[in-house]
Amino acid sequence: MTAPRNGFHAARWNEPLIQDLSEPGARGLLPGAVEPAIRAGAGDALARVPAHVRRAAPPALPEVTQHRVVRHFTRLAQMTMGFDVTTDMMGTCTMKYSPKVHEHIVRAARLADVHPGQDPETLQGVLAILYRFNRMMCAIAGMDEFTFQPASGAQGIYTNACLIRAYHAARGELGRRDEIITTAFSHPADAATPHVAGFKVITLMPGPQGYPELAALEAAVSPRTAGLMLTNPEDTGQYNPAIRAFVERVHAVGGLCAYDQANGNPLLGIARAGDAGFDLCQFNLHKTFSAPHGAIGLGCAAVGVKEPLRRFLPRPVVTLDGTRYGLDDDRPDAIERIRAFLGNVPTVVKAYAWVMSLGTEGLRAVAETAVLNNNYLLANIRRIKGVAIPWPENTAPKLEQVRYSWEPLHNDTGVTTMEIEQRMVDYGVQHYMPSHVPVLVPQPFTIEPGESLTIEEMDHMIATLRAIAAEAYEEPEVVHHAPHHASVARVDDGIANDPATWAFTHRALAKKRAAWSKPRSAAAKRHAGY
Numbered sequence: 001m002t003a004p005r006n007g008f009h010a011a012r013w014n015e016p017l018i019q020d021l022s023e024p025g026a027r028g029l030l031p032g033a034v035e036p037a038i039r040a041g042a043g044d045a046l047a048r049v050p051a052h053v054r055r056a057a058p059p060a061l062p063e064v065t066q067h068r069v070v071r072h073f074t075r076l077a078q079m080t081m082g083f084d085v086t087t088d089m090m091g092t093c094t095m096k097y098s099p100k101v102h103e104h105i106v107r108a109a110r111l112a113d114v115h116p117g118q119d120p121e122t123l124q125g126v127l128a129i130l131y132r133f134n135r136m137m138c139a140i141a142g143m144d145e146f147t148f149q150p151a152s153g154a155q156g157i158y159t160n161a162c163l164i165r166a167y168h169a170a171r172g173e174l175g176r177r178d179e180i181i182t183t184a185f186s187h188p189a190d191a192a193t194p195h196v197a198g199f200k201v202i203t204l205m206p207g208p209q210g211y212p213e214l215a216a217l218e219a220a221v222s223p224r225t226a227g228l229m230l231t232n233p234e235d236t237g238q239y240n241p242a243i244r245a246f247v248e249r250v251h252a253v254g255g256l257c258a259y260d261q262a263n264g265n266p267l268l269g270i271a272r273a274g275d276a277g278f279d280l281c282q283f284n285l286h287k288t289f290s291a292p293h294g295a296i297g298l299g300c301a302a303v304g305v306k307e308p309l310r311r312f313l314p315r316p317v318v319t320l321d322g323t324r325y326g327l328d329d330d331r332p333d334a335i336e337r338i339r340a341f342l343g344n345v346p347t348v349v350k351a352y353a354w355v356m357s358l359g360t361e362g363l364r365a366v367a368e369t370a371v372l373n374n375n376y377l378l379a380n381i382r383r384i385k386g387v388a389i390p391w392p393e394n395t396a397p398k399l400e401q402v403r404y405s406w407e408p409l410h411n412d413t414g415v416t417t418m419e420i421e422q423r424m425v426d427y428g429v430q431h432y433m434p435s436h437v438p439v440l441v442p443q444p445f446t447i448e449p450g451e452s453l454t455i456e457e458m459d460h461m462i463a464t465l466r467a468i469a470a471e472a473y474e475e476p477e478v479v480h481h482a483p484h485h486a487s488v489a490r491v492d493d494g495i496a497n498d499p500a501t502w503a504f505t506h507r508a509l510a511k512k513r514a515a516w517s518k519p520r521s522a523a524a525k526r527h528a529g530y
Contacts, residue, residue: 008428010487011078018072019062019506028066060507079487086428087457090448093433094265094287094400097452102291102353106346116341120326126345127325131318133352140355140363141261141281142274143304147313148285149343153262156282156301157229158193159314160258162335163280163305164227165197166312167256170333177226181250183212185234185403188436190260199226206440210238210391214245225255233263235436235446236390237374237398247277256280256309264288265450266371266399269364273304280305289351300347314338369451370400373458377449378402380462386412386469390441401448403441410443415472415479417443422490423471423482427464 034042046054064072083097106112114126130148137146150156161180168174180194183204191201202220204212211234228250233239240246247257259273259281265288273281285300286293293299305313315334316327358366375397381387386409389402406417421431435444449458472479483490495501503509 008426009485010081010425010428011075012487013075013079015072015075015079017506017509018064018069019060021064021068021072022062023065024063026063026065026068028064028069081425081428081430083430083452086430087453087461090430090433093293094262094284094448094450095293095430096287096290096450098290098292098350099354099357102350105353106349111346111349116345121324124325127318127327129349129352130342130345131320131325133348133355134318136352136355137283137302137304140268140272141283141304142272143281144307145310145313145317146302146304147317147338147343148300148302148345148348149314149338150282150301150303151339151344152299153187153260153282153284153287153301154189154193155299155338156262156284156303157187157189157258157260158196159301159303159335159338160229160260160280160282161194161197161199161227162338163303163309163312164194164229164256164258165199166333166335167309168226170312173254174226177224177255179222179224180226181217181220181228181230181255183230183234184438184440185211185236185238186229186231187235187260187262190229190231194227194229206234206236206391208391209396210234210236211240214242214249217246217249221249221253221255223253225250225253227256227258229258229260231260231263233266233399233401235263235401236403237401238391238396239266239399244276251277258282262287263400265448266367266374268367269360270367274306278306280309285347285351290354291347291350298344298347300344300351302351316342318342366451370449371397373449373451373453374398374400374402376455377447377458377462380458381447381465384462384466384469385409386472387465400450401446403435403444403446405441406443406445407441409469409472413472413476415476417445419479419482420465420468420472421445423468423479424464425483426485427467429461429464 083095111126114123116123120127133148134146138144147159150159164180165174168177178198178200179202180191180199181202181204182190182194184206191203195201204216204220207213207216211232217228228246230246232243250257256279257277259276259278261267261273261281262284264283268288281304283289283302283304285291285302286298289302291298291300303313311331311333312335313331314337315331316329317331319326319328355363378389378398381402381404382389386406388405388407390405406415406420410416417434421434424431433446433448435441435446447461449461468479478484503512
C-alpha cells in the first residue's frame with residue numbers, strides 16, 4: 001500500500017526552466033514608444049553611462065508570452081507545499097500564517113519605489129514606521145533601543161556577539177575576556193557566531209530536566225567570561241526557570257547576557273528579556289512576528305539593547321527631533337554595518353502591521369495559543385507507538401515546541417526519522433524538522449505548531465504521524481522508499497552533495513549541457529557533472 005489514506009497526491013508538472021521556454025520575438029508586454037518631447041528632454045541616456053561599465057551585449061533574458069509566464073509560475077506554485085496549501089509544522093522555525101494584506105502594503109509604490117539613499121526628508125513615512133516599531137519592540141522586550149539591520153536570525157545573533165565584543169573593547173577588557181558561554185540546545189548560531197566574532201565558546205550540556213543546571217554555569221564562569229548567549233526556551237521546548245540566576249551569575253564576573261528569542265512565540269506579553277536582567281536580545285521578525293520565512297520572504301532580525309550598549313549599535317539609527325525623523329550616522333563607537341542601509345525594511349513593515357493588528361492583548365493571546373497548541377500535540381503524539389520524549393523525569397509542560405524521538409520505532413523497524421519526514425509529503429503535510437545539531441536526541445523530530453493552526457489541522461497532523469508509524473511497523477518498505485505521491489522524487493544525495501553537478505545560473509547549466517553532449521569517458525562525464 002503506497003497511497004496515503006487521505007487520498008492526497010501532489011501536482012506534478014514536467015515544467016522547463018523559464019529560459020528554456022524562450023522563443024525569439026515572443027512578448028508578454030509591448031511598451032509604448034517614448035514621446036518625442038520626453039526623448040528630446042532626456043537626450044541620449046546611454047551616453048551618460050561610462051563605456052567601461054556598459055554591457056558588451058544585451059542580457060540574455062527569456063522572451064516569453066504573458067500566458068506562458070502565468071502558466072509557468074502557476075504550475076511551480078502547485079508543486080510546492082507551503083502554508084497556503086497544507087498544514088505546516090516546521091519545528092524551530094515558527095512557520096505561521098502571514099496575512100496577505102501585509103504583502104499588498106509592502107508592494108505599494110509608496111514603499112516599493114523608494115530608495116534607501118534618498119534624502120531623509122523624502123522618507124518621513126518609512127522612518128516613522130521604523131521609529132515607532134523600535135519603540136514597540138522596546139516595550140515588548142524591555143530594552144532601550146533596537147536595530148533592524150541584520151538580515152537573518154544568525155546575523156542577529158552575530159550582531160549580539162559583535163556588540164559584546166565592542167563593549168569589552170571599549171573598557172579595555174577584550175584581551176582577557178575571550179569566552180562566550182552557551183547551551184547545547186540553544187540555536188547553533190549561539191555557538192557559531194561568537195566563534196566567528198573571535199570568541200572561544202563553552203557549551204553547557206543539559207541536566208536531568210533538559211536544560212543546564214546552575215552548577216554547570218558556576219563551573220564555567222570566570223574573569224575570562226565575555227558573555228552568555230542562549231535560547232530560552234531551548235529547542236526542546238524547555239524553559240529554564242533559573243534564568244535570572246544565570247544572568248546574575250554572569251553579571252557578577254563582569255559578563256554580558258544576550259537572549260536569543262527566536263523561540264519567542266510563547267513569551268509575547270508574558271516574559272521580557274529586560275525584566276530577566278538581559279543586556280541585549282534578538283527576535284526574528286520573519287518568524288515570531290509573522291513576516292514570511294525563508295525563500296518566500298526577506299529575513300530580518302530585531303536586535304535590542306539596554307542603554308549602556310546603545311552607542312555600539314550599527315549605523316544609522318533612526319532619530320526624532322520632535323517633528324522630523326532623521327538618520328544618525330555620527331556614531332564613532334558603532335560596530336561595523338551588519339547589512340547595507342536600514343536592513344530589510346519591507347519585513348519590518350509587515351511585522352509592524354502584524355503588531356498593530358493584534359495590540360497588547362492580541363500579542364499575549366498569540367503566546368497563550370501557541371503554548372496550548374504545543375501541549376495539545378504533545379499529549380497526543382506521546383501516545384503514538386514508537387515515539388519517545390527526551391528527559392522523561394521532567395513532567396512539566398513544554399512551551400512552543402518539542403524535540404521528540406523516533407528511537408523506539410527505529411530500533412523496532414529500521415525506519416528513520418528522515419524517511420518518516422519524506423513519507424509525510426504523501427499525506428499532504430509539510431514536513432517537521434529532523435532537528436539541529438548537535439544530535440543529542442536519537443532519531444529526532446521537532447514540531448512547532450505556533451498559534452495559527454486550528455484543532456482540526458493539528459488532529460490531521462497527529463493522524464498522519466500515527467498512520468505512518470503503523471506503516472513502519474506493518475509495511476516498512478512503504479516508508480523506506482517514500483515519497484510516492486510527491487511532485488518531485490527523492491533527490492540523490494550523491495548528486496546533491498557533488499559540486500561538479502551544481503549550476504546556479506542558466507549560463508552555467510548551458511555550459512554543463514554542452515560538456516555533457518561531447519563524447520568522453522564515463523569518468524570524464526562524472527567529473528563534468530554528468
